[in-house]
Amino acid sequence: MEYIDFYKNVRAISQLDPEVNEDQQNQIVSTLKDMKKKYLSTDDKMEKGKLNDKISGLANAIAQNETFIYETSDALADTKTFSKHSYDTLNPDVRSALPDILNKKTYPVTKGGKTGYEVNGNFMTLGQIQDEVKKVRIDKSSIDRYNVMRDDIIKNASKIQSSEFSDFNFRKIRANVYDNLVTQGNVGSMANNALVGNRVFRDDLEQAIARGTYKDFGITDDMIVDPTPADNNITPEDAKVIYQAIEQDEELLTNVLTDYLTQSLSNNHYTNLKPEVQKNRAIERQKMMQLNRPMQQRPTTPPNETLGKVITVDDI
Numbered sequence: 095m096e097y098i099d100f101y102k103n104v105r106a107i108s109q110l111d112p113e114v115n116e117d118q119q120n121q122i123v124s125t126l127k128d129m130k131k132k133y134l135s136t137d138d139k140m141e142k143g144k145l146n147d148k149i150s151g152l153a154n155a156i157a158q159n160e161t162f163i164y165e166t167s168d169a170l171a172d173t174k175t176f177s178k179h180s181y182d183t184l185n186p187d188v189r190s191a192l193p194d195i196l197n198k199k200t201y202p203v204t205k206g207g208k209t210g211y212e213v214n215g216n217f218m219t220l221g222q223i224q225d226e227v228k229k230v231r232i233d234k235s236s237i238d239r240y241n242v243m244r245d246d247i248i249k250n251a252s253k254i255q256s257s258e259f260s261d262f263n264f265r266k267i268r269a270n271v272y273d274n275l276v277t278q279g280n281v282g283s284m285a286n287n288a289l290v291g292n293r294v295f296r297d298d299l300e301q302a303i304a305r306g307t308y309k310d311f312g313i314t315d316d317m318i319v320d321p322t323p324a325d326n327n328i329t330p331e332d333a334k335v336i337y338q339a340i341e342q343d344e345e346l347l348t349n350v351l352t353d354y355l356t357q358s359l360s361n362n363h364y365t366n367l368k369p370e371v372q373k374n375r376a377i378e379r380q381k382m383m384q385l386n387r388p389m390q391q392r393p394t395t396p397p398n399e400t401l402g403k404v405i406t407v408d409d410i
Contacts (some may be wrong), residue, residue, distance in 0.1 A: 097178045107167040155209040162220040179286035180230040187214040188226045236279030251366040262363040268356040302334040376387040
C-alpha cells in the first residue's frame with residue numbers, strides 16, 4: 095500500500111468512535127456460546143474457574159483492542175510525528191499487517207495473558223506493535239534543539255554593533271551542531287523530514303546533485319558517481335540513486351547534514367545583523383574586491399601606427 099492511501103485510511107479510522115463491528119460481535123457471541131456449553135457440561139470447579147477467567151480475558155481484550163486501534167490510528171494520522179519516511183522505514187511486517195488490524199479484518203489473540211496479533215506468523219503484543227511505530231516517529235526533540243540554536247543565533251546577531259566583529263564563526267558553530275544536534279538525534283529522521291522550516295535536507299541535496307551544485311554541501315566530485323554515465327548527465331532519477339548511496343554511508347551523511355544545518359544558521363546570522371552592520375560589511379567587501387582586482391592599464395596604440403597619421407572623428 096502506498097503511503098498516501100495508508101494515510102487516508104488511518105485518518106478516516108482515527109475519526110471514528112471506538113466500536114465493535116458486526117463481524118467481531120458474531121465472533122464474540124460464538125466464542126461465548128462455546129464457553130457456555132463447556133461451563134454447563136462440567137462440574138469441575140477448577141475448569142469452571144478457568145472458563146470464567148477466559149470470559150473476563152475476552153472482555154478485557156476487546157476493550158484493550160478498541161483503545162489500541164484508536165490510539166494507533168491517531169498516531170499514524172498525525173503528520174507532525176509520523177511522515178512518509180516514518181512509513182517507509184517502519185518494520186515491514188508491521189506495515190503490512192496494520193491495514194487489516196486497524197480495519198478489523200483480522201482478530202486479536204491472547205497469549206500468556208497478553209493481547210496482540212499474529213504478525214507474519216509471529217505473535218506481537220499490542221504494546222510491541224506500538225513500540226515499532228514509536229521507533230520511526232519524527233525526531234521532534236532534534237527539531238526543538240535546532241530551533242533553540244537558530245533562535246540563539248538570531249538573538250546574538252541582532253545585538254552586534256557596527257564597530258564589532260560580525261563574521262559568523264562557522265567552525266565553532268559547526269562543532270556545536272555536530273556534537274549537540276546531529277550526533278545526538280536520529281540522523282535518518284533529520285535528513286528526511288522538514289527540519290529547517292518546511293525544507294527537507296534530502297530534497298535540497300537531490301536538487302543540488304541534479305544541478306551540479308552539490309559542492310555547496312561539502313561534497314567533492316569524487317563522491318558523486320553518475321549511475322547512467324552514458325548520457326553524460328545527472329538526472330533527477332540519478333540524483334535519487336546517488337542520495338541513497340550517500341545515505342548508506344552514515345559518517346558521510348552525518349557530516350553533510352552538519353554542514354547543511356550550519357549553513358542554515360549562518361544564513362540566519364547574516365540576515366539578522368543590524369542594517370548599519372550589513373551596510374558596513376558591504377562597504378568592506380567592496381574595498382577588498384578593489385584591492386584584489388588586478389591593475390588595469392589603459393590600452394595604447396603602438397607609436398609606429400600613429401606616426402604621421404591624422405586622427406579623424408571616425409577614428410575616435
